[in-house]
Amino acid sequence: MPSEETRTMTPPTVRSSAAHDAGKAGGASTRAWTMRLLVLGIVLSALNLRPAITSLGALLEEVRDGLGMxxxxxxxxxxxxxxxxxxxxxxxxxxxxxxxxxxVVCAGMVAIATGLLIRPYAGGTAGFLAGSALALMGIAVSNVLMPVIVKHWFPDRVGP
Incomplete structure (x- = not known):
């Protein structure tokens, strides 16, 4: 029996387009736009999962000298x-x-943005470490949950 932590979410129920359209006019168009926005959100979120980590390695010497680390x-x-x-x-x-x-992923994106905004304006090493940790917290939760969201909304397209 899977533990509470390893349980996955059940995929959403998919209604036929005829049943969806019967409920409201233009339902297929609305669903298409919703799916496009979801894909755009997933792609933009995925692009934000790396800058806080990869940008620091190239600039570590300058950061170290600038903050006196x-x-x-x-x-x-x-x-x-x-x-x-x-x-x-x-x-x-x-x-x-x-x-x-x-x-949680939206909160993670806010944490990433806030942490990355704090880092350049941190007056010292402690502020820089705190901003980095905040951004990395957002990356950690978003990185774990992004596949859950893809599997939830696109269960038949997990690979692509």
């Missing part, structure tokens, strides 16, 4: 991503059950 603090900074992924990635299924996967 020691080598050990710079080493700590490079260990923040796996730490956030481990801690918050594990919490993602629970959060999704409580608030819904879409809401």
């Amino acid at each position: 020691s080598g050990s603090v710079a080493g700590l900074l490079t260990s923040v991503p796996p730490l956030c992924f481990a801690v918050f990635g594990v919490m993602a299924p629970r959060l999704a059950r409580r608030f819904g996967a879409g809401a």
Whole structure:
């Protein structure tokens, strides 16, 4: 029996287009636009899952010099991503059950944007680490739940 944390969400029920159109005029058009917006949201969300991690490696020396970080603090900074992924990635299924996967991913996107906005304006190492951790928390939960959303809305198109 799967545990509470490994249970997956059931796919949405799919109604026939005739039943959908009987409920309201232009239903197929509305559904098509909804699906397009979902795909756009998934693609844009997926594109935001990497910049906080990949941008730092190329600029680590400049960040270290600009903030006056020691080598050990710079080493700590490079260990923040796996730490956030481990801690918050594990919490993602629970959060999704409580608030819904879409809401958690949206909150994750807000956390990513906020963390990335804080980092350049952080006056010191602590602020930079806090902004990085916030962005990485958002990445962790979004990265875990993005496949759940794709499987939920597009169960027959998970591969593509």
